[in-house]
Amino acid sequence: MRIGVLTAGGDCPGLNAVIRSVVHRAVVDRNDEVIGFEDGFKGLLDGRHRPLDINSVSGILARGGTILGSARLERGRLQEACRNSEELLERLGLDALIPIGGEGTLTAARMLADAGLPVVGVPKTIDNDISATDRTFGFDTAVTVATEAIDRLKTTAESHQRVMVVEVMGRHAGWIALEAGMASGAHGICVPERPFQIDDLCKMVQERFARGKKFAVICVAEGARPAEGSMPYEKGQIDQYGHERFAGIGNRLAIELEHRLGKEARPVILGHVQRGGTPTAYDRVLATRFGWHAVEAAHRGDFGRMTALRGNEITMVPLADAVAELKTVPQERMDETEAVF
Amino acid sequence: MRIGVLTAGGDCPGLNAVIRSVVHRAVVDRNDEVIGFEDGFKGLLDGRHRPLDINSVSGILARGGTILGSARLERGRLQEACRNSEELLERLGLDALIPIGGEGTLTAARMLADAGLPVVGVPKTIDNDISATDRTFGFDTAVTVATEAIDRLKTTAESHQRVMVVEVMGRHAGWIALEAGMASGAHGICVPERPFQIDDLCKMVQERFARGKKFAVICVAEGARPAEGSMPYEKGQIDQYGHERFAGIGNRLAIELEHRLGKEARPVILGHVQRGGTPTAYDRVLATRFGWHAVEAAHRGDFGRMTALRGNEITMVPLADAVAELKTVPQERMDETEAVF
Amino acid sequence: MRIGVLTAGGDCPGLNAVIRSVVHRAVVDRNDEVIGFEDGFKGLLDGRHRPLDINSVSGILARGGTILGSARLERGRLQEACRNSEELLERLGLDALIPIGGEGTLTAARMLADAGLPVVGVPKTIDNDISATDRTFGFDTAVTVATEAIDRLKTTAESHQRVMVVEVMGRHAGWIALEAGMASGAHGICVPERPFQIDDLCKMVQERFARGKKFAVICVAEGARPAEGSMPYEKGQIDQYGHERFAGIGNRLAIELEHRLGKEARPVILGHVQRGGTPTAYDRVLATRFGWHAVEAAHRGDFGRMTALRGNEITMVPLADAVAELKTVPQERMDETEAVF
Amino acid sequence: MRIGVLTAGGDCPGLNAVIRSVVHRAVVDRNDEVIGFEDGFKGLLDGRHRPLDINSVSGILARGGTILGSARLERGRLQEACRNSEELLERLGLDALIPIGGEGTLTAARMLADAGLPVVGVPKTIDNDISATDRTFGFDTAVTVATEAIDRLKTTAESHQRVMVVEVMGRHAGWIALEAGMASGAHGICVPERPFQIDDLCKMVQERFARGKKFAVICVAEGARPAEGSMPYEKGQIDQYGHERFAGIGNRLAIELEHRLGKEARPVILGHVQRGGTPTAYDRVLATRFGWHAVEAAHRGDFGRMTALRGNEITMVPLADAVAELKTVPQERMDETEAVF
Incomplete structure (x- = not known):
């Protein structure tokens, strides 16, 4: 398989741990080819990518930031790409694309999935406000x-x-x-x-x-x-x-x-x-699990979905669910502390 | 209500956070009386206890160890106490007892509950091996x-x-x-x-x-x-x-x-x-929630059970479940990393 | 001996370590009496103080802030106190006074020393800008x-x-x-x-x-x-x-x-x-040494001076030197890094 | 100038900070050429070295260990090298050699210096037992x-x-x-x-x-x-x-x-x-200063000496002094604490 991976949106401790885990699982265990797009969707559309092997992810598990970079993309360019998704897919020669990002990124991921691209999303936000998963990495840090x-x-x-x-x-x-x-x-x-x-x-x-x-x-x-x-x-x-x-x-x-x-x-x-610096142990574990399961989903052909934590398990949920509704703090959680709200 | 609290078993970051939370919820919000037994079940049987008010738990949230102490008890003494549980209950004048501890403590808690004491357990173990809860505090630390x-x-x-x-x-x-x-x-x-x-x-x-x-x-x-x-x-x-x-x-x-x-x-x-020292933020939050929900359970008369984390919720599960089976690492979790096992 | 101690000025990690060390050396080793004035010079003039024994300093070595509190004093009140220094000294019954503080505090300490009070200063500033000492505690933190x-x-x-x-x-x-x-x-x-x-x-x-x-x-x-x-x-x-x-x-x-x-x-x-929170190991050691040497200076009758670090040694320097000149960063230190200044 | 740098002896947080500082000062500021020998003196004798430019030291300031590696050398090989020091020097084409190490390394450095090599030593030991310097980096960590x-x-x-x-x-x-x-x-x-x-x-x-x-x-x-x-x-x-x-x-x-x-x-x-992992801020600063001053010493032709901290200044002291006597804890330092020795 040829798998592309990219990181988009704001910084979030654990991004590198996901990238590393994708490469470990795909390249080492499954003999896949992994390429990393630079600066998020921008690199995807511009065709700026580099091969990721085990050496390129050495020592990044505990490092903040993202070795792939991240940048904003005008929405128009993405919409255009969706209209020409077949051409894009052919050009890239990808069997799977793993975008790692927050609400905006997952919305874009869904657009690409709807346009026929083989997308497996990985959610990230330090704000922990994605409703389809119990927790997101970066939040604990x-x-x-x-x-x-x-x-x-x-x-x-x-x-x-x-x-x-x-x-x-x-x-x-x-x-x-x-x-x-x-x-x-x-x-x-x-x-x-x-x-x-x-x-x-x-x-x-x-x-x-x-x-x-x-x-x-x-x-x-x-x-x-x-x-x-x-x-x-x-x-x-x-x-x-x-x-x-x-x-x-x-x-x-x-x-x-x-x-x-x-x-x-x-x-x-x-x-x-x-939002910077080395992730906590909790976030490193969660990010590593997300990366591993994203590769497995790709191999199962389980596209249009993203990794999610439910209890102690990693499951796959539709990208649509991820962005449907913001997960906000309910009144019951505020009640659990003596602090004044 | 008059609520007794005790800590038993090995040290575990977050014990003080539970005690503090019990006192905050019970004394401040619900106008209860809280007493703390010294050195675990030993203090319970010996009648060594002290009143816990808001000042006695000031500044302990982030502190390792337990302000109540912990010590081993010969099993025989506990069994005897169970046989005379009515006398014990009368002597203590308790409406609820909240023992915080690991497998041994929860087993003892269950014995006391079976003997008729109004027990609400709070699980703790740095090993995370209690099956009835997703996680225990102390583990993250x-x-x-x-x-x-x-x-x-x-x-x-x-x-x-x-x-x-x-x-x-x-x-x-x-x-x-x-x-x-x-x-x-x-x-x-x-x-x-x-x-x-x-x-x-x-x-x-x-x-x-x-x-x-x-x-x-x-x-x-x-x-x-x-x-x-x-x-x-x-x-x-x-x-x-x-x-x-x-x-x-x-x-x-x-x-x-x-x-x-x-x-x-x-x-x-x-x-x-x-197993010592200040708990991580994760463990402090979990311990605080456990303490709060234990008091609520006591007020509902929800005895013979213990607090548990399921997903993002705190629920109550039978003490019997807690100690039925050790939660061990399944093969699937070992598969999620490239490490050799 | 009867020794008074007070903390004045802004917060600085290590203040409690000094207080603890003064008590350990004076009370435990030398059989002195130690009293702590509350809220800096204010407590001194208002006669608000409490006895400090070994139990009152238990567990404070690693704690930020100051158990004695700190507050600002109008300069006029201090000047008046200096004019009536004999009366003040008699009222307090002190054999030595150890004020712990920054530039302002040390200036006040010098005024009191000039007025005849048996003062031993301990310098503190997170800014490290007191020229008579190589380093001050709080800076490393x-x-x-x-x-x-x-x-x-x-x-x-x-x-x-x-x-x-x-x-x-x-x-x-x-x-x-x-x-x-x-x-x-x-x-x-x-x-x-x-x-x-x-x-x-x-x-x-x-x-x-x-x-x-x-x-x-x-x-x-x-x-x-x-x-x-x-x-x-x-x-x-x-x-x-x-x-x-x-x-x-x-x-x-x-x-x-x-x-x-x-x-x-x-x-x-x-x-x-x-400027808050637990001091680094370096600051705890320096603060502890300052406290110890301040008591020794008091016993030697070495008044009007303050503790100072010179190389690896703690020495005593005149309070006048401490506040004579601010220690600023010299050009040579800026040259030692490739950073643009 | 062509400067060689090597690290020898046990691990010590701050080694990479010295290497980085040498490169920054020598290559960027002074237009020197810097080469790094691999695995300590072994690499020196075997001629295993690589050029060090600003990119090769990017991101290593806070990293533990040493990018150059470290290994033991049989004393015999070093002695032989000293006998043929002219040949060695010619072969390496070095204008200065900066070995970073502890007592053993500095002894070797002195032998090489005595044999005519242009050596500037940098002391390192987490034990802080080198007498010619107030402190060594690694100790604070x-x-x-x-x-x-x-x-x-x-x-x-x-x-x-x-x-x-x-x-x-x-x-x-x-x-x-x-x-x-x-x-x-x-x-x-x-x-x-x-x-x-x-x-x-x-x-x-x-x-x-x-x-x-x-x-x-x-x-x-x-x-x-x-x-x-x-x-x-x-x-x-x-x-x-x-x-x-x-x-x-x-x-x-x-x-x-x-x-x-x-x-x-x-x-x-x-x-x-x-002895592993990221150095404290104190150690990073001291290591950086040592590296900078080592390059300056090399440019002054100040060989046969090593960098040392005295008060707040970095000075140069003869390598002979460094290894003459172990700096041990004097009785007076033990007296400064209430602990039992």
Whole structure:
């Protein structure tokens, strides 16, 4: 078999582990040929690819990033490619294509599959918001990095009687905020799924100070929003080139809390640290399993589907399911912690 | 409600997180009274306990060990207690008892439940070998510690053209060896579930050296055993006090490999480092959820059962199921990696 | 002897290790009495203190923050106290006072010493900018945290062909930026000691992209400034309450680079994560040694001085020397790395 | 200039950072040619070398091990090479040779220098026992790894009322045991410099248990020995091939303590984990500085010397000084901690 593999979308710890696993299973065990496309779908359409053998994946298991690169593609080009899918397939000479990526990538993968390409998807997102799989690799690493940061911030907050507001990733789903908040014992957690009441946060801080716990940590997803009327919504700051910039919810919430409480509040924006670097052991195992099962699916001719974790098993689910609905944090999960939401 | 909590068996990162979560849910949210028994079932029978309020669990979420202590109990004393369970219950005045522990503890918990005590179990084992739950807390931490160690050892092995044999925990099940081995890219993995052929390991090392990869790492569960006739089984070393000591499979395998291959082989026995210290974010979240759901189960009167992870949900399963059968590594999981087993 | 100890100024990993070491040496070895003042000099003047015995420092060696708390004091109150130093000393009944703190604290310590109080200082600053000592504890932790973050960011930068601008602490001295930049292989390092030329940074990035290394990481001290005319200096953003806010050099530099280079540039502001949490082994050892030697100095009557590291030895230097001059990064140290300054 | 570089002796985190720094300074800044000899002095004599340019050292700063490999050389071959040093020099065409290594390597370096080769040494040892330099790279990493392990073990010891005996590296000098012991708050520290009294250790444990601290951690250097008559010295165990094996002081001490105290005592042998893997930020900086200054020394013609850290400066010291005397732990350093020695 001739198998193509590509990585698309934002960085995510574990991408290299998938690539390595695909090569190990396909080339070593099954005598396949594997080629890697550079810079995602761009390399696919431009025909930029290189052979991947066992040496080209040596030492990458624990490495962040992706050896294949990743770049954005204008949607138009992909649609055009779908219209000429037969020509594309012939040109590439592929028996299977394994795109590794998030929601956008899986949508594109589905388009290509619908156009007749033999696609096996592998889902990735640090946000953990793909509904067809219990977990995605990259998420555990993001939660781990965020938790270690909050562990550090707590002692500072306590010594200086401060409120620390930690902004973590999660534009549409609050999984990272929820789990990092639970793991680090944050006293407030704000998620996109539920607009927060600034009054509730203030009350929580005041009650803590009243009973002698003179600090608080609030973990905020970047996509969290105040309930209407709860907080004067600052429209965002304009940089000298006319773009709205860096005026995230973490900064705004810290300003607001300091003003209302009359206590020091400091924002910390964790940013890209969460999505780079070496994956946790959990993510390396999950990524390796996904890669292995993607090759097996290709050999079974099980196309138009993607790998998914269900319990302890890796199963295949339709690509359509993957992108049908965002997996968001349900109310029951928020109830499981004493933190204020 | 008056709820008693105790920890029994070996150390396991996340025990304190469960205790803290029980107290947060019961005392803060539900206005219960919580008491903690010292040193496991011993404290239960001896009546050694202390009240646990929100201050007594402050700052323990990320701390290894157990603030309640743990100790062994002679089985006879427990059986006697079961015979007088009504007297015991009356003396303690408990509405619910939450024992947190491994196989032995859950067996004891079941005995107490059968004798009529209102027991809600919480499973813990770093070995991950309890079949009624997808995962147990402590396991992720053990795998993480082992993986970080093997990551370090690989560079040494490579620079010095050596075989490193890393012995990890797992007496009856090879989950830690499997996942740490996969996560770190070990070239050989030995688990209790499948006796290893020393010839296969030797062949793997020789092939690696032949193609220029002049090192190898083998991850061995402490309970792994060579296939009959595969390796001269050393009977164990006797210390000056007459006890068999420290002659683990890791040491023996390294000696054997060095002898057969004529290459340097070094053993590293990770030991107790795997089961102590701060839990990973994953384990803190799982432990916190288990504690929360145990309190909820107590309030529902859902006794004789224990908390379990199934997919992303926490459910309750009969204590009988927990201890019915050891969850071992199936052949399919071994197939998912290129490592030699 | 009756010894008082206090911590003042910003958080710094290792404070608790000093306190613990003072208690171990004084109480256990020398049979002294030790009292801890709460919230820095405030507690000293208000007479808020508590006895510190071996149990009160149990388990704090590896803990961030300070068990004694820290708070700001209006300078006027301290000056008044100095005028009535005899009365203060009598009231406190102290044979020695060990204040642990940075430049401001050591200046206050010197004032108290000049007024006749038996003061032994212990220097602390994560910035490493006290000239009388080779190193201060807290610095190694800050560099370690920053280095781990940049390690993570590099893979993201590489996969996405980006410029990452990482802002680290260091208002007046660039030690953290220098050492974290060297340790992580940053391609540009900006320090307060030398205004940077934005053109030099742009040229470096372009040369890297030209030779196929399509990413760059720039490590910027918060106190770094562009050379005059090098970059349009944005005056700072005003929040809705009228305060200038969060418009640090890292954010501004990323905007500027993206605009000039036409490539994605992203800022990451590490912030308080650098100064909280568990200290590195290096910092724990240095802090422990400082505490031990401070007690010895007190017993020798060696007042008006502070502990200092010189080579491998701990020596005592006049408090006057400590605050005479800021230790800044000399040109020779910048020369030792290939990074653009 | 044409500069040769090689790494010899045991693994040590930071070797790659030195190589990278040599190449950066020599090739990029000074337009030199750099060649790397494979497997230490073996490659030098066999003429196995490869050119090192900026691409060959890309990404190795944070990587453990050595990209050049390391192997042992029979002393006879080196002596012969020294007798024919002119021929060797001519054959290699080197203007400078930078060997990076420990005591053995520096002794060899001195022989070559005495024979007329233009040698600039770079010292490395995780043991920190080279007297001519304040510190060596690799040491901080070893201490950090050991400290993290003991941090983990302490919670286990405490929960289970155990004595943990942790054996760390250090055959002739106890620096790792001293600093890891201090950093982790070990209650006993055994170093080669001072034979330990088993009775003192037992007394310390008993006193701890008596005052309610029912656990203890003892950090033992592999080269530590009991005082004569203090402990029945077990002669070592013999493996099935007739070699004495794995009967280190850690194992023996744990057995002895358990026997005498009647309490559980467990050994943990950290082993090679201490000397592999990614270097700490401290070690990366020190290694980078050493590499840079070695190139500068070569350009100044400053041969027969090696780089050394003195305070905050890198200086050059005669190779003769480096190997004249082992730097051992002085009594004053043992006095600075409350631990029993």
